[in-house]
Amino acid sequence: MPKKLVKNRLGRLRQFAGAGLRMGADMALGREGAGAEKAAEILGNLRGVATKVGQMAGYIDGVIPEEQREAYEKWMQTLLDQAPSSDPEQVRRQVREQLGRPLDEAFAEFDETPVASASIGQVHRAVLPDGRVVAVKVQHPGIDEAMRNDLANSAMVEQTFRLFAGSKFESKRIAEEIRQRFAEELDYALEARRQREIRALHLGDPAIRIPELVDSHCAAKVLTMEWAEGLDFSEAAAAPEALRRQWAEAMWRFAYKSVLIGGQFNADPHPGNYKFHRDGRVTFLDHGCVQEADQAHRDAGAATHRAACLGDVPAFEAAAREMLGLRGGVFERAAMDYLHEAFRPQLQSPYRIERHYVAGLAKRFKDIFQVARTCTDDSYVPFEEGVFFLNRLQFGFYSVLARLDVEVDYAQVELQFL
Template identity: 35%
Template sequence: MVRRDNDGRILKLPRRVDAGGDPPTGGFARTTRLAGLPVAFAGRRMAGAGKRMLGRSAEEIDRDIQARTAQHLFEVLGELKGCVAKLGQLMALYELALPADFAAPYRDALGQLQDSAPAMLPPMVHRVLAQQLGPTWRTRFLEFEDRPAAAASVGQVHRAVWHDGRRVAVKIMYPGAREAVLSDLQALRRIAPLFTALLPGADSRAVIEALCAYIGEELDYELEAAHQRAFAAAYADDPDFVVPDVVARIGDVLITDWLDGVSLSRVLGQNQPLDRDRAGLLVLRFLLSGPVRAGLLYGDPHPGNFRIMPDGRLGVVDFGACAPFPPGYLDALTDMARAILSEDPTDIEAAIRRRGYMEPDRAVDIPRVLHQLAPIRDAMLDPTFRMTTTWLRKRVSATVDLRLSNVIRQLTMPAEHTPMLRTFLAGISVMSQLQPELPLREECNRWFPDVIAALGLDDLPPATKPLPALASMELPLPQGNPPPPRRISAVPNISHDSAVPRPDDDR
């Protein structure tokens, strides 16, 4: 795991495993640990075949393989930390592709990974705040809690009271986190060809580069503050949503209003009472309305980033990874969806090729593609649709099935669509855990009426079941989109002395 000194500072680790078993940090060694994951899994399968010959049941052996693989995955990702640990949230989707009883060890291991970041101790926290806010940093706060309230992707959050009396959340980046993440980005780039096994039709290097850019944005609190300001302004005084205002961004410290709500992950984990239809509709509405109201797609839908507020509203935090739709994205989506709804194989193939989801010289069984996409099509045709983990598990399993007969593996994906697909899958994962019944088509029509009209779905009968009571049902749609915040494209070029506040820091 990550090593720290007595103050909680991340220590540079030796390039080789020492006698105490410390993890490797050299580029080659780190890449070797990542590349060893599929090799180790193959070895376990071969060993399992031998055990079956000795009389052990296939079910018992498979359970053992899944448990050992989950633990190995946890150990490697935990040691590499940085951006690879961030991928744990994305990999949680693959847990849904496993049979429910086999998924448990993966879920436990990934849960450990997300909760295992060691906290900075108070002396280190004070030192970082002195470097970032100045030696008189305490005068900025009436109160400051040394004990962290939560872990963030590359830092931790403390509860405090700002000098004007506002209760605030103080997000502090771990010392050394930037270097660790950039190192892991390079490690991921080195093993990009290995992902061809999962994405045989895609440009794996371009897809990994897009993921690296998304992960790297977690390093830029200036960009995160710009994203959050855009959302906070767009949803100010909203009756159904609350986005905390940005109080200040100073170097690698981000200070925002504090939210009192209970995280959705805790509600789900403890099976607390909850109007799941309403909560699911709130999550869906926030994700769909972001590009229209704030000019940005919320990029990190995860149960831990949503809060159920005391007044029933949905609170949203963590705006590090947000993005506008890529140019032409809605046109491409409309084009392909129209063809799929037509059920005409010729139109479907033409649209998929036209939009870059099929290589020019690759032959694809279009009727089988349509069969795989039918459940998604039906979700848009029905007045209401119930999302469940069982439904999602079937969809993900069909998509990531490694057999060559899987027709989805014959398709490709434009790299620039990677963030949209990631957000789409993560959002569906959150909603599926709630298992709500949603007016999916009506909600899409509310925010993207031109798309629904182009698909010919605007005249279909609406839901007959009463919808959850949301105050914003009666709100007029905002006119016009605010310009998206400035975006930083060259993530690896981020390099500055975090101890020295920059001229554009907020004070």
């Protein structure tokens, strides 16, 4: 039976803090995840930002210390596979109110048991009156109030930031970015627009599939789209190497063509957002958390990527320097060291992304904040808007690819569209 969603700000903060204390105690005392099961239960039942924190802890390498990683992955995996679902009667009411018609009029069939449930919504299999099989994404009833209370709690937002930066450095500005992106995920109309744009960008690529929306059955809190069959991530990770390579190539092309050509990147690349097909295709789901980039940033990013893919290190460093607005000194050396590591898949292509590499990359990113805090010259340059989510994409995406465990010529994949 689904647990009642706690919506009030104080109650959510109290429960979130309890989960944090359990996780913190494990890490401080070096315990092997003694509080992991309970923390996962709390974060899952809270949904919203809390579930997102648990999901990131469950799959992004470098977030949880090595000695606790196995235990936390085990329990946080439950949040990736199936977060707690909402009450069926509330879901029926939500769909009926959003679509403005009875459920049996809108759908010939509607399976009340969700096939997936995540931090903000859950997905149901349904059949339209014309016989088309569709996926109906329904926002958890009450999650908008709960999520806004989460985003008003600076402690919850800063915990998300600390997973990556390891400190509160620049936390006020970056916390505001987190609030903005996560709040946008409540806007299904915005998600629908972005899904159409991203689908149009990749239309014609035989390996990339983005489901088509059914406009007549979409609303502010309900999205209906064509149904996507396919393997889940755990099945994909066990597939033959040649197939895993095809999938990794398609995923890389989708991620970086979306950023560098389309100016949009999906900043929530967790494993549940993919369906894998045995013909080498990948279906990309969930376009709610998207960071947009203007033309100037796209051009600077494309120049940096192109130089890396061509193995032109001087051009790569010059483009990266311009992209980040670096001005020499201690901070530039630290930032450049990180960028060389982050672009290793292109600079050293073909490359096999492995979990220890991703964990080391996350540590280097955290180290940049320490350099910025302690450097005595005036070389520090604040990160521009979007860097937090770009790195969330990178660490999360790399962590997913590391589990596919395959060598890919990533430079060649990028040069096909650059």
